[in-house]
Every structure is written in C-alpha cells, then in structure tokens.
Amino acid sequence: MTTPARKFIFGVDLDGVVVDFYGALKPIAAEYFGKKTDELPDTFSYGLPEWGLLDRKAGYDLSYDALHKHAVNQHELLRTAPAIPQAAYTLRRLSRLGVHIRIITHRLYVGGLHNKSVTQTADWLEAHDVPYRDLCFVEDKLSINADLYIDDAPKNILAYRADGRRCIVFDNPTNRALGNDLRARNWDEVHDLVAAAMTDKG
Ligand SMILES: [Mg+2]
CATH class of the missing domain: 1.10.150 (DNA polymerase; domain 1)
Structure with missing residues (x-):
C-alpha cells in the first residue's frame, strides 16, 4: 500500500505579512x-x-x-485592516499548486478580546478569499509544524532559525537587521521562494 505524498505545508503569519x-x-x-x-x-x-x-x-x-x-x-x-498587496492572490495561486496553507498567528495576546479577535480574523480571511486549511492562534509558533514559514517579527524569525527551520523574512523596518537570507520584499518574491522550496523538497 502506498501512502499519498504529504502536502507541502506553508506556515503563514498574518500581521505585517498578509494583513497591513x-x-x-x-x-x-x-x-x-x-x-x-x-x-x-x-x-x-x-x-x-x-x-x-x-x-x-x-x-x-x-x-x-x-x-x-x-x-x-x-x-x-x-x-477592517487592508491586505498587503498581492498576498491573498498569491496564496490562492500557491493553494492551486497544492500548497497546504496553515495560518499561524499570535493574535490572542491582549486579554478580554479573544471572541472579537477570532471572529474578526475569520471574517477578514473570508472577505479576502484567503484559502487556508488550518487557523492556529498560538504564541509558541515552534509548536506548529510546517515545511516553510513566513513571518516579519524578529523574535519569531530568530526562533525558527535557531530550531533549524526555514522562514521567509517578509521585509519591513522591524526586521532589516536579520540579513537577506530568504528575504521577500513583496508577494511575487514570496511565490518564487515557496515554489523553489517545494522543488527542493521534491
Ligand atoms: Mg507578524
């Protein structure tokens, strides 16, 4: 019996990456x-x-x-926040390529807002037609598995790197000190980096 090939999982941060x-x-x-x-x-x-x-x-x-x-x-x-240009469109393209999109966000960091934070997040993803299989609200992002991640927060990027995981750095002023390894300045560049990582994985 053959087991079906596991899909390529892309772990996607929201704020500063997909959401402006x-x-x-x-x-x-x-x-x-x-x-x-x-x-x-x-x-x-x-x-x-x-x-x-x-x-x-x-x-x-x-x-x-x-x-x-x-x-x-x-x-x-x-x-109500606007989308980062091309983010939703590119995620739809990647989804059609067979990428399993796993949203990984730490949006529950302020107490007393959990209901609104979760509801507003799901509504935003629906309104922007973002394809996703999993929606993880989590502080410890290392607890969530993926083949490749994207994040903009130095704390998360450094944690992924320290654990030997590959993470695209979505460029903004908070992360310019982290070097240019796997850095994307826009979602066209994200698309190409994900496609290359899928080819590497075979
Ligand atoms: Mg972020």
Whole structure:
C-alpha cells in the first residue's frame, strides 16, 4: 500500500505579512494619541516606541495593549485592516499548486478580546478569499509544524532559525537587521521562494 505524498505545508503569519496591520493601526494610533497621522514615522521598531507608545509599566493608557484594545473594540481593526498587496492572490495561486496553507498567528495576546479577535480574523480571511486549511492562534509558533514559514517579527524569525527551520523574512523596518537570507520584499518574491522550496523538497 502506498501512502499519498504529504502536502507541502506553508506556515503563514498574518500581521505585517498578509494583513497591513501597521498601515491600519497608524491612523488609529494618531487619533488615539491626539496627533496627525504624518507625525508618526514609518520607520519603527517592535512595540512602536517611535509612535510614542510606552512600556506597559510606564502607564497603561499609553501602552501598546491599550492602543490594541481600542483598535479592535472601537475600530474593528482585525476585520477592517487592508491586505498587503498581492498576498491573498498569491496564496490562492500557491493553494492551486497544492500548497497546504496553515495560518499561524499570535493574535490572542491582549486579554478580554479573544471572541472579537477570532471572529474578526475569520471574517477578514473570508472577505479576502484567503484559502487556508488550518487557523492556529498560538504564541509558541515552534509548536506548529510546517515545511516553510513566513513571518516579519524578529523574535519569531530568530526562533525558527535557531530550531533549524526555514522562514521567509517578509521585509519591513522591524526586521532589516536579520540579513537577506530568504528575504521577500513583496508577494511575487514570496511565490518564487515557496515554489523553489517545494522543488527542493521534491
Ligand atoms: Mg507578524
């Protein structure tokens, strides 16, 4: 008896990769902090200190958590955020090639929002016609198996690399220090990197 070939699993982060999370958050953050949108720089690091966000210990109202809650509760951020150009289209192309798309997101990091976060996420994926087989809400991304991953957060990319896994770095200002190995600046480049990895695997 032959076992069918296992599909190629592509582990896909959402925010900053498929969903233009920072683009959607920026005008909301400006309004929340009483600033003009163009006062918030486009070059920023993780935790957004350049936008005036403070560490949670320094004051809850000015923390990332407070902004995130406001954005999800008052603006339905996870339902209304725009897509990264070509992301959904390219995932449909990859799906037709036989790629098994496994969404891996850490969107449950702010308490009290789980119902809205999950619902808004599923609605967004439906509205943008993103094909996926699995939808994993998880902090420890290493606990989820895939043949190839894509992420933009340095913490996750470094964890994948340290564990010997292959991860496409989706380029943004937070990850420029991580070198150019498997770096994609747009979804056309993602398509080619995934196709090449599938060929490598045979
Ligand atoms: Mg991300």
